[in-house]
Amino acid sequence: MKSAKEKNITVPGEGRVGPQEILRRKGIKLTHQRLEILRTLMESGDHPSAEEVYKRVKPRLPTVSLDTVYRSLDMFEKIGAISRVEILDDRSRFETRKGTHHHLVCVSCKGIEDFPWPAVDRLKPPPPAARWGRILSGHLELRGVCRDCLKRGGDKE
Numbered sequence: 001m002k003s004a005k006e007k008n009i010t011v012p013g014e015g016r017v018g019p020q021e022i023l024r025r026k027g028i029k030l031t032h033q034r035l036e037i038l039r040t041l042m043e044s045g046d047h048p049s050a051e052e053v054y055k056r057v058k059p060r061l062p063t064v065s066l067d068t069v070y071r072s073l074d075m076f077e078k079i080g081a082i083s084r085v086e087i088l089d090d091r092s093r094f095e096t097r098k099g100t101h102h103h104l105v106c107v108s109c110k111g112i113e114d115f116p117w118p119a120v121d122r123l124k125p126p127p128p129a130a131r132w133g134r135i136l137s138g139h140l141e142l143r144g145v146c147r148d149c150l151k152r153g154g155d156k157e
Contacts, residue, residue, distance in 0.1 A: 018042075026079040033057075033064050037072045038081065047085050047093035047112040087112060087141070102140040108149035 019038040023030050040056050041048065048056070054069040073094055076082045085093040087105050093112060100121050104113040117140065125135045 022079070022081045026081075028075065028079065033061060033068055034072050034075075036061055036064075037069055038076055041073075041076075041082060041094055042096050047087075047095050049091040049093050051091070053094070085112060102142070104146070105141055105143045106146035106149055107143050108145050111146055111148075113146075 017025070019035050019042060020030060022038065023034060028034065036057050037053060040053055044053075044056070050070050050073055051066065053073065054064070054066045057064050057069065073082065077084050077094075082094050082096050085095055085103065087093060087103070087110065095114075100116070101114045102117050102120070104115055105111070120140055121138075124130075125138070129135055
């Protein structure tokens with residue numbers, strides 16, 4: 001049974017599903033730790049690192065380890081339930097798949113915000129990309145300084 005605040009996500013080829021159904025459909029053993037890690041990521045409004053997911057899960061599951069979080073996130077990425085977002089620092093960030101979208105990245109606070117850009121999504125790859133091979137997906141990342149950092153005088157550029 002789903003909690004009132006539990007969210008569903010869209011998994012390519014699977015439709016909108018909750019954390020238990022995602023794991024069940026992929027034949028992944030349902031454990032309390034895996035469900036809580038996936039649920040935490042699905043309910044996050046940001047793009048947390050593995051360490052941030054761990055800090056959010058730890059109060060509810062005191063026995064969870066950082067290694068378990070890393071291994072679970074890696075598995076969730078392999079089954080297509082989440083995406084790894086490589087941005088500015090050495091830490092990977094994670095997000096649940098939300099369809100085609102792009103990222104605004106603040107070079108000052110390292111915040112990440114999703115945004116749609118249908119006009120870009122409709123573009124065909126340029127000839128050099130087409131000659132390179134088969135393009136499976138595309139993603140645009142715009143870097144700059146967010147409004148909050150500009151207000152605080154955090155403009156690095």
